[in-house]
Amino acid sequence: MANKAGVSPLEAHLGYWLRFVSNQVSHSFERKVAALEVSVAEWVVLRELFDGVPVVPSVLAARIGMTRGAVSKIMDRLEAKALLTRTENERDRRFQVVALSAKGRALVPRLAALADQNDREFFGHLRPAERQQLERMMRDVVRRHGLTAVPVD
Template identity: 70%
Template sequence: MVVMSMTQISPLESHLGYWLRFVSNQVSHAFRRKVASQGVTVAEWVVLRELYDEEQLVPSAIAERLGMTRGAISKLVDRLEAKTLVSRSAGKTDRRFQAVALTEAGRRLVPVLAALADQNDAEFFGHLDQSERTTIERVMRDIVRRQGLRAVPVD
């Protein structure tokens, strides 16, 4: 019979990652419900917001900016086009070239979704003073930078 020595095992609650995930799950779930009430997913919202400040973008530029694959962007654009929130236009000389732009409906929806994002932030973080918010954001940005994280959170 093998006897194993008992080592001290840290409790879940002692890990910062546990608390980050705990909060993140709740924030994400609440936001997912809010944007779903407007007929879009969080990933679709991210693409719509990226397009809002641009006249048009090529899918590869959207993918690069969001740290997503071109295939994932293509599927998102397909869904958004089916919802008449974006349109695609082919190039004049190269029909394979496509640019994506918000439709009027998409342009009207983005501020509504942005207000929901602001509301969600206020519900979870509104009790924090500016110093606390700044510290949390600075630390999170530092982790993103140090880890070389690129993919925008969409789920």
């Protein structure tokens, strides 16, 4: 695959193709959620909170592989949009838990539908077995490399 100088072309690298597809999939989803005035990072936090009980911000940050500072900024934006609530501990005001507001809980299914639509647009042509194989291979790469940060950008 290398040329005469021993330098392989971009297209010879699987990472090139993964990034090529990933960029398009991500950009398309970003445009979809932006129409509902939400960023992809905000979607990740909203979705993570959807199934659970109120959680401490540090636990949320660890779950999605982000720094506490980054999660705090996202939570500030979500709270300003009335999509998230924070409850402080009466004894220790530094301790707080976060949860979805009713508005946030109502928005998550709409955002999830956009994620499903985006997946169908890019991967709907794959047969179920092909899709499962692709997902298995990606999960294997994630597992082998111990990747934990949830993709948000």
